[in-house]
Amino acid sequence: MKLLERITMESGKCGGRPCIRGLRVRVTDILGMLAEGVSHEEILRDYPYLEPDDIKAALAYAARQSDHAVLQTA
Numbered sequence: 809m810k811l812l813e814r815i816t817m818e819s820g821k822c823g824g825r826p827c828i829r830g831l832r833v834r835v836t837d838i839l840g841m842l843a844e845g846v847s848h849e850e851i852l853r854d855y856p857y858l859e860p861d862d863i864k865a866a867l868a869y870a871a872r873q874s875d876h877a878v879l880q881t882a
Contacts, residue, residue: 812872814865826869828862838866 816830826835833855841851848863 811861811865811868814862815869828858828866831857833858833862835866835869838863839870842867 814829815826815835816828817824817826818830821827821830822832822834827833828835828838838851842863848860851863852858852860
């Protein structure tokens with residue numbers, strides 16, 4: 809499974825926001841924990857149904873979302 813295939817969006821789950829493998833764990837939840845300094849190991853311990861590649865997928869998704877052209881007026 810490619811990393812970004814782990815990211816799913818379903819209208820009936822979490823308001824259609826990007827989640828991990830159809831679970832009710834949003835990409836933003838993973839990113840928020842990482843931003844607060846929570847280790848990968850701690851995330852996986854607290855959410856035993858997640859896999860290491862799920863965390864990598866959340867990071868890859870965020871990187872792709874932030875890579876867009878910025879248009880500025882002169």
